[in-house]
Amino acid sequence: MARDVRSFVLACSVCAIGKTSNRPPDGLLQPLLVPSRPWSHIALDFVTALPPSQGNTVVLTVVDRFSKAAHFIPLPKLPSAKETAVTVVDHVFRLHGLPTDVVSNRGPQFVSKFWQEFCRLLGATVSLSSGFHPQSNGQTERANQDLERTLRCMVTRNPSSWSQQLSMVEYAHNSLPVSSTGLSPFECSLGYQPPIFPSLESEVAVPSAHAFIQRCHRTWTRARETLLQVGVRTKAKADRHRSRPPVYVVGSKVWLSTKNIPLRSVSNKLAPKFIGPFPVTKIISPVAVRLKLPPVYRRIHPVFHVSKIKPVFFSRINPPAPVPPPPRLVDGEPTYSVNRILDSRRRGRGYQYLVDWEGYGPEERSWVPARDILDHSLIDDYNQRERGYCHGSHICRVLRSRDLYVCHVMSARSAELLISPAQFIRISVPVPVVSLVWSSCGLFVLDVVVSSSCLHRIHAITTGLHSTLSPAILPLHHPAESLHHRHCVCLFHYK
Numbered sequence: 001m002a003r004d005v006r007s008f009v010l011a012c013s014v015c016a017i018g019k020t021s022n023r024p025p026d027g028l029l030q031p032l033l034v035p036s037r038p039w040s041h042i043a044l045d046f047v048t049a050l051p052p053s054q055g056n057t058v059v060l061t062v063v064d065r066f067s068k069a070a071h072f073i074p075l076p077k078l079p080s081a082k083e084t085a086v087t088v089v090d091h092v093f094r095l096h097g098l099p100t101d102v103v104s105n106r107g108p109q110f111v112s113k114f115w116q117e118f119c120r121l122l123g124a125t126v127s128l129s130s131g132f133h134p135q136s137n138g139q140t141e142r143a144n145q146d147l148e149r150t151l152r153c154m155v156t157r158n159p160s161s162w163s164q165q166l167s168m169v170e171y172a173h174n175s176l177p178v179s180s181t182g183l184s185p186f187e188c189s190l191g192y193q194p195p196i197f198p199s200l201e202s203e204v205a206v207p208s209a210h211a212f213i214q215r216c217h218r219t220w221t222r223a224r225e226t227l228l229q230v231g232v233r234t235k236a237k238a239d240r241h242r243s244r245p246p247v248y249v250v251g252s253k254v255w256l257s258t259k260n261i262p263l264r265s266v267s268n269k270l271a272p273k274f275i276g277p278f279p280v281t282k283i284i285s286p287v288a289v290r291l292k293l294p295p296v297y298r299r300i301h302p303v304f305h306v307s308k309i310k311p312v313f314f315s316r317i318n319p320p321a322p323v324p325p326p327p328r329l330v331d332g333e334p335t336y337s338v339n340r341i342l343d344s345r346r347r348g349r350g351y352q353y354l355v356d357w358e359g360y361g362p363e364e365r366s367w368v369p370a371r372d373i374l375d376h377s378l379i380d381d382y383n384q385r386e387r388g389y390c391h392g393s394h395i396c397r398v399l400r401s402r403d404l405y406v407c408h409v410m411s412a413r414s415a416e417l418l419i420s421p422a423q424f425i426r427i428s429v430p431v432p433v434v435s436l437v438w439s440s441c442g443l444f445v446l447d448v449v450v451s452s453s454c455l456h457r458i459h460a461i462t463t464g465l466h467s468t469l470s471p472a473i474l475p476l477h478h479p480a481e482s483l484h485h486r487h488c489v490c491l492f493h494y495k
Contacts, residue, residue: 004317011315016255017272017361025307026245027287029238031231032103032127032136035066037220038189039096043103044088044110045140046078047147053163059147060084062092063139065103066223068178069185070143072170074163081112103127105137106301130288132260133305146173180230181223188223191216245306248289253277254309256291261300263362275363277312296366335374336360341382353379 009015035041047059056074063070073091093099102124104110110128119126129136150169155162174185175194187193248254255274263271282290284303291302291309314320336357342365343354352367373379 007313007315008318010313011318011320013320016310016312017274020273021310024241024243026243026310027306028242028244029235030285030287031235032065033101034224034227034231036224038067038069039064039092040099041065041101041103042092042099043137043140044084045105045137045144046107047144048078050162051159053160056163059166060087061140061143061147062088063143064096064185064189065139066220066227067183067185067188068139068180069174069189070170072147072166072173074166079109081109081114081118084109085115085118098122099124101125101127103129103137103140105129105134111301130284130301130303130305132308143173181226183219183223188219191219242307245287246311248280248283248306248311250280250282252280253312254280254289254291255312256304257308257310259308261297261363272362274310275361294364296364330374338373338375338378341378344382344386353382 033041041064043063043065045061047061048057050057050059053074055076058075058078060073060075060079061070062073071091073087075087079087100123102119104127106128109115110126116126127136134141147169150172151162151165154165154169177184178188181188184193253276255276256278258271258273258275261275263275278291278293280289281292281302284290287306288303289306289309291304293300293302312320337359339356339358341353342356344351345354345367346352347369351370353370353373354365355368355373356362357364357366370379
């Protein structure tokens with residue numbers, strides 16, 4: 001029994017979508033390769049949202065993954081791929097030579113074809129982090145934290161002066177010893193520690209250039225051995241809080257976490273925790289896979305860390321949910337069934353509606369223009385449920401205060417009185433309607449803006465509305481208006 005219950009729950013799609021996991025995240029730590037010399041492997045990232053300082057608002061952080069040395073380059077704005085390449089050449093490559101590997105996130109500068117071709121021509125490989133997994137570029141993330149913390153302490157009283165302090169912040173960052181190597185970035189990359197003040201400089205006799213090179217090689221060898229030891233300890237410590245991921249193969253179906261995916265849901269608090277299932281199309285690494293996402297998520301990179309997915313289980317006692325129904329052909333065009341309308345928004349001269357498709361999950365919800373909804377009763381039901389009653393393109397907002405219902409008609413020449421939740425009476429007038437009022441005592445008030453020549457026409461129309469309505473017209477004069485235009489209040493007594 002226990003085995004069957006567990007199998008049934010694991011295969012339940014409702015449980016898989018709505019429940020979170022209490023187990024450690026999947027995916028053991030996969031450290032990046034340790035370089036063998038300084039500035040052969042670099043990492044890039046940006047610090048944005050800084051106040052303007054001498055025309056600069058962005059900082060490009062470049063970190064050497066071997067020595068942990070960093071360059072903080074101020075920029076006026078987020079650069080394009082070409083501008084990023086020029087900046088790196090001017091501030092990094094001309095000082096330290098060409099790298100063999102460049103680690104970065106999936107910003108538009110680094111996923112562009114120009115950047116890919118630029119690195120290929122230089123002989124460098126491009127290593128991009130997977131979606132929503134910034135740990136892959138953790139060294140620049142940590143350098144950004146140090147930069148922001150230092151600037152916050154130095155320029156709190158004058159935030160616009162941060163660019164003037166950037167050089168000293170970089171010098172201080174590269175002078176401090178690093179816990180992973182025990183050496184400062186200057187000592188690890190240059191072979192010596194530059195003094196902060198001239199009085200602290202000690203006399204060091206270097207007999208020959210050969211001895212200087214040997215000292216640099218000894219320093220690099222010691223630093224690399226230390227980095228390898230630290231990497232092993234870090235992996236063992238990180239794996240204590242992680243679990244070994246399931247074995248995924250091409251064609252496997254998985255659920256995708258919605259933690260970083262903007263779902264179109266009525267309530268984010270009650271939105272599903274996972275969506276899918278989606279098939280696996282490629283195994284990138286032991287901790288990264290590529291998924292086949294629907295077109296609605298074409299802006300999201302389809303490569304995800306295994307901690308963001310979980311496998312789909314199957315059980316004979318709990319068969320999988322039926323496949324979504326195929327579209328029907330109406331006049332030669334594919335047509336899908338609508339479950340309900342969730343929301344609306346104005347676009348241009350019309351409205352768009354957020355549609356929940358029948359047989360499909362929340363990840364397939366989309367905004368559809370009103371002209372593409374063939375069954376207009378869905379729009380009427382939505383407006384009656386959310387906003388009041390809608391006739392055609394004229395929306396009547398129904399507000400209740402005790403026993404009073406008010407229907408505001410924006411630009412229509414017709415409106416509907418709410419007699420009961422299931423009964424309406426339509427009133428048509430040849431002039432714009434201002435408001436309609438109904439009280440529980442059975443009194444209707446139709447307020448319209450008319451000219452004196454239309455009073456008899458309104459009276460003639462309202463007398464034949466309904467056999468149970470007794471109309472009476474009471475013209476109201478307003479001093480601010482001319483004698484030819486006035487407000488007319490039509491009273492109807494519902495018997």
